[in-house]
Amino acid sequence: MASWIPLAGLIVLVALVIAQLAVPSSRAWVWKVAAGLGTLELAALLYFGLVWAPPEAFMSDVGRILYVHVPHVWACLVAFTINVACAIAYLMKKSWRTDALAEASAEIGVYFGAIGVLMGSIWARPTWGVWWDWDPRLISTTVMLLAYVGYLAFRSFTEDPERRAAWSAAAAILGYVSLPIVWFSVRWWNSLHQVQSTGSTVDKPMRAVLYWGNVTFLTFLLAFIIKRYELARARQSSALELPPVQAPKTEVAV
Amino acid sequence: MLSPQPAIQLDDVSKRFGSRWAVARLSYSLPAGRSLLLTGHNGSGKTTLLRMISTATFPTAGHIKIFGAETREKREELRHDVALLSHASFLYEDLTAAQNLTLVAEFLGLDQRKELVASLLERIGLTSRADSPVRQFSAGMRKRLTIARLLMKAPKLALFDEPFGELDPAGILQMENLLRELQAAGTTIVLATHLVEQGQALTQERLHLDQGRRENP
Amino acid sequence: MRKPRISLLRASWLVLRKDWMIEWRTRARLTALIFFSLSTLLLFSFAMGPDIEALRRHAPGYLWLALLFASVLSLGESFRVESENQALTGLVVTPVEPRAIFLGKVFGNASLLFGLSLVLLPVAVALYDIDLSRAPLTLLLVLFLGSVGISAPGIVYSAISANARARDVMLPLLLFPVLVPLLLAAVSATRFTLVPDAQDQLPGWLKLLTAFDLIYLSVGFLLFPKVAEED
Numbered sequence: 001m002a003s004w005i006p007l008a009g010l011i012v013l014v015a016l017v018i019a020q021l022a023v024p025s026s027r028a029w030v031w032k033v034a035a036g037l038g039t040l041e042l043a044a045l046l047y048f049g050l051v052w053a054p055p056e057a058f059m060s061d062v063g064r065i066l067y068v069h070v071p072h073v074w075a076c077l078v079a080f081t082i083n084v085a086c087a088i089a090y091l092m093k094k095s096w097r098t099d100a101l102a103e104a105s106a107e108i109g110v111y112f113g114a115i116g117v118l119m120g121s122i123w124a125r126p127t128w129g130v131w132w133d134w135d136p137r138l139i140s141t142t143v144m145l146l147a148y149v150g151y152l153a154f155r156s157f158t159e160d161p162e163r164r165a166a167w168s169a170a171a172a173i174l175g176y177v178s179l180p181i182v183w184f185s186v187r188w189w190n191s192l193h194q195v196q197s198t199g200s201t202v203d204k205p206m207r208a209v210l211y212w213g214n215v216t217f218l219t220f221l222l223a224f225i226i227k228r229y230e231l232a233r234a235r236q237s238s239a240l241e242l243p244p245v246q247a248p249k250t251e252v253a254v
Numbered sequence: 255m256l257s258p259q260p261a262i263q264l265d266d267v268s269k270r271f272g273s274r275w276a277v278a279r280l281s282y283s284l285p286a287g288r289s290l291l292l293t294g295h296n297g298s299g300k301t302t303l304l305r306m307i308s309t310a311t312f313p314t315a316g317h318i319k320i321f322g323a324e325t326r327e328k329r330e331e332l333r334h335d336v337a338l339l340s341h342a343s344f345l346y347e348d349l350t351a352a353q354n355l356t357l358v359a360e361f362l363g364l365d366q367r368k369e370l371v372a373s374l375l376e377r378i379g380l381t382s383r384a385d386s387p388v389r390q391f392s393a394g395m396r397k398r399l400t401i402a403r404l405l406m407k408a409p410k411l412a413l414f415d416e417p418f419g420e421l422d423p424a425g426i427l428q429m430e431n432l433l434r435e436l437q438a439a440g441t442t443i444v445l446a447t448h449l450v451e452q453g454q455a456l457t458q459e460r461l462h463l464d465q466g467r468r469e470n471p
Numbered sequence: 472m473r474k475p476r477i478s479l480l481r482a483s484w485l486v487l488r489k490d491w492m493i494e495w496r497t498r499a500r501l502t503a504l505i506f507f508s509l510s511t512l513l514l515f516s517f518a519m520g521p522d523i524e525a526l527r528r529h530a531p532g533y534l535w536l537a538l539l540f541a542s543v544l545s546l547g548e549s550f551r552v553e554s555e556n557q558a559l560t561g562l563v564v565t566p567v568e569p570r571a572i573f574l575g576k577v578f579g580n581a582s583l584l585f586g587l588s589l590v591l592l593p594v595a596v597a598l599y600d601i602d603l604s605r606a607p608l609t610l611l612l613v614l615f616l617g618s619v620g621i622s623a624p625g626i627v628y629s630a631i632s633a634n635a636r637a638r639d640v641m642l643p644l645l646l647f648p649v650l651v652p653l654l655l656a657a658v659s660a661t662r663f664t665l666v667p668d669a670q671d672q673l674p675g676w677l678k679l680l681t682a683f684d685l686i687y688l689s690v691g692f693l694l695f696p697k698v699a700e701e702d
Contacts, residue, residue: 091697096508123656140590146648157636159272162314166702167631170694171645174624177690185652185679189659242268242315243278243466310560311701326702333566344561346489346552348496361484361565363477408566443568 006211009041011155013219018227027226034223048209061224065123067209071217072116073141079109079221080144084176087169101225103155104171106148108224113145114215126157136186143182147175161236258305258392260324261286261411261442262307266397267316269302269466276285276302277313279468284459286321289443293471300446301341302465304413307444320411334362336445337409343400345388349373351399352384358406393420401432411442418449430456476635479571481691486567486575487582488554493552494583501583502547504541506589511537512591516598523600530599531661535654538588539621543643545583549576550633559630563699577622577688584618600663609673610664616680619655623687630698656680 019026034235049067086102089095120138132138146211151171174231262284269277279301284290292300293425305311306318308409309329320332345354345366352371359367375381378398388396406413414433416428433456437443450471454460463469477485494501515533519526526533553559562572592610595601603610625646632641660676 039475094702101579141618147645150527150641150644150648154632154635154641157641159636161270161272162538163634163701166697167635170627170631170698173694174687174690175645175651177686178652181652181683181686185655188675188679189655212665243275245279258490308564310564330566334563336564338564342557342560344558345556346493348493348552351491353492357485357489358565361477361482361567408490432684446556451612 006208006215009219010213012037013215013222015224016219018203020222031223031226034219034226037195038216038223041212041219045213045216053206053209060125062126064204066127067213068173068217069116069119069123070210071213072112072119072139074214075112075142076109076116076145078218079112079225080106080176080179081147082225083109084172087172087176089168089175090165090169091173094162096165096236099161099169099230100236102165102169103232104225104228106151106155108221108228110145110148110152111224112221113148114140117141117142117145134186134190135181136177136190139186140179140182144175144179147178148172153174160163170199179213219244259286260284260319261288261321262290262444263319263322264303265317265319267303267306267318267322269299269306269311270314271302275339275466277306277463280316280357280463280468281328282467282468283460284442284444285443288459289437289457290445291450291457292444292446292461292463293450293453293460294469295446297465298463300463301415302466304340304415304444304446307411308338309333309338310338315348329370334407335410336413337404337407337411338413338415339400340413343388343396345396345399347389348373348387350385350387351380351391354388354399355402355406358403363405364409364425370406374405377405378402394422394425397421398425401429401458409441412436413444413446415446417445418447418452426452439465479574481569481698482567482571482576483569483574486562486572487579490549490576490579491582494545494579494602497596504544506548508537508541508591509594510596511540512598525622526599527601530595530601531658531665532539534591534595534661535617535658536586537569537591538584538617539647539650539654541587542580542584542621542625544645545580546622546646547633547639547642549580549626550629554633559699560701564579569696569699570692572699573626573691576626577691580626581615581618582622585615588614588618593646605666606664606673609677610661613660613664613677613680616645616684617653617660618675620653620680620687621639621650623691624680627691627694627698630695653680653683656683 013034016030016037020030045067049064053067054062082105083102086098086105090098090102100202117138124133124135124138125131151168155164155168158167200204264280264282266276266279268409270276280299283455292303294300306313306325307320309325309332312318312326320336323332325332325406346357347383349357352375355371356367356372359370364370372381372384375384378401380395380398382403383391383395388399390398397417401417404438407465417433421429430452433443433445437456443457445453447458460471462469510532515529515536516526519529535589549561553562559572563569592603596603625642628645628649632638632645635641656676656679660673660680663673665678
């Protein structure tokens with residue numbers, strides 16, 4: 001796979017995002033295109049990842065799980081970043097759209113993160129000999145995942161839409177802030193204790209497949225988030241409509 | 255005499271709790287210098303409206319202006335001028351009556367707090383219980399203490415949510431006198447109560463709420 | 472305005488002192504909290520068995536876990552007091568600046584945890600055979616920084632979960648993930664005040680602790696008004 005192919009996929013993806021955001025008339029079909037495109041890209045990824053790419057030098061065929069594991073974690077982090085951006089935006093200026101997008105991105109992010117961490121664990125078993133290890137990426141993703149599971153539970157346990165939006169935004173920001181601190185502290189802990197390096201010097205053709213995987217799952221991320229966002233908006237709309245103006249028969253004379 | 259700004263102006267105010275509307279598309283204007291009687295059944299939105307006017311919470315839609323100042327934008331300033339006597343006493347159960355009052359005096363930046371607290375306790379007849387924790391108080395005593403808490407503030411606008419509840423007959427008389435005194439001193443009163451006759455004797459305007467909307471009584 | 476205003480610092484101090492007063496007046500609850508953490512320490516030593524080497528090695532971890540579990544109780548209690556009679560709303564409309572409430576309550580809770588850790592230390596010496604004489608002042612600093620670090624995000628989470636359903640589960644669910652780096656740093660820093668610090672790692676962990684505290688104090692300071700006000 002030539003290295004420009006993932007780049008082309010990325011450009012298409014960005015174009016879809018721009019269409020969704022900037023061209024209202026395109027909103028009916030963007031998610032369908034993203035879902036269809038994602039399916040095709042996934043088919044290509046299966047071929048490139050399982051057949052075309054040579055086995056990894058140290059990990060042999062086990063290493064192929066990286067082509068889906070890493071993209072899942074990436075999609076998860078992108079989703080959480082969208083979520084925290086929405087949280088900040090909501091606190092600065094109340095808007096039900098940002099709250100709906102926050103809800104959508106958190107839920108989809110937890111989905112990708114859970115699959116990603118699970119696959120990372122499957123990969124770790126034959127590679128490191130353990131299911132779980134003090135790898136900064138693994139730990140910080142898991143911590144984020146836990147924080148967002150708490151976030152979603154909190155959302156479902158708070159009834160009032162306004163308080164839910166404001167409070168969950170605060171919870172999201174506090175959780176996201178921990179990401180770099182967790183990363184840093186675990187890496188540091190590791191470097192002091194000299195555990196094995198995470199050893200993933202990926203060769204060039206493999207890197208192209210990895211990037212292709214990233215594009216594939218980011219395309220799915222787009223489709224999922226749009227769909228989930230529409231669902232959140234539909235749920236909101238019934239709750240957010242103002243009550244009708246008073247009927248004229250109840251004209252008041254004081 | 256009358257300042258040009260209405261004391262309270264409700265501008266298409268709605269407030270949602272969960273999935274129901276406690277106050278719905280309410281517009282009303284209370285002229286300066288007049289006091290208001292707020293009536294309606296339980297759950298008609300009286301408490302919510304008072305909480306919004308006191309800046310404890312804010313409308314989901316619409317605007318409230320107090321003496322011309324929008325509650326959301328001018329909350330800091332308004333909170334010095336508006337006081338609320340609510341169902342919830344705002345008291346700390348584990349602190350004594352005197353400690354609760356002193357705390358408020360300190361937050362308000364008042365001087366001569368000891369004397370002030372002593373005189374307020376005297377006024378509400380709780381001097382002998384000054385050092386008992388609120389947890390041991392009866393409902394009526396809590397109400398009295400809550401009144402002292404409100405008086406501490408010397409508000410321009412005082413909101414009373416069911417002030418006569420839980421009070422004995424003597425207490426009700428005292429409360430009526432207090433409301434008259436406040437009005438005589440130039441405080442605008444909003445009184446939410448089921449005791450319509452007593453309320454009408456104390457106020458000039460009336461607003462009747464039904465399911466969060468303005469209705470004929 | 473015609474009425475005097477008090478400064479943010481003064482208001483924070485008043486909130487802190489109010490929390491101390493309530494703590495003092497409900498010292499029966501405080502005693503229960505202390506015994507809860509003591510029995511946590513004891514349970515760890517039972518769970519590990521009589522291997523004194525292992526106990527000594529893991530003592531910092533047990534100490535911080537005991538504090539962490541106690542903090543869930545103390546943070547929950549801190550806002551139970553405020554939601555009773557809607558006292559928090561009362562403070563906000565008094566008016567007290569929400570940021571002052573945040574600072575006051577963070578340091579109120581932190582001082583409680585710090586005090587608790589001082590009670591736990593001698594018990595840890597007895598149970599785990601640790602040596603406190605190596606760097607006692609640094610140890611106190613670590614305990615203090617750790618207590619502030621638990622309280623800063625804890626107060627915000629406690630404020631939002633106080634009104635949610637299932638609040639007793641919500642608080643740890645939200646709080647614990649965020650505290651992972653703090654736990655790591657506090658346990659490591661504590662360890663190097665107890666055993667020889669061959670690679671000079673202590674300053675690094677202290678810096679991390681301080682950074683964690685400062686980050687969460689500032690984020691909480693900015694966020695708390697949005698949480699405390701029913702906007």
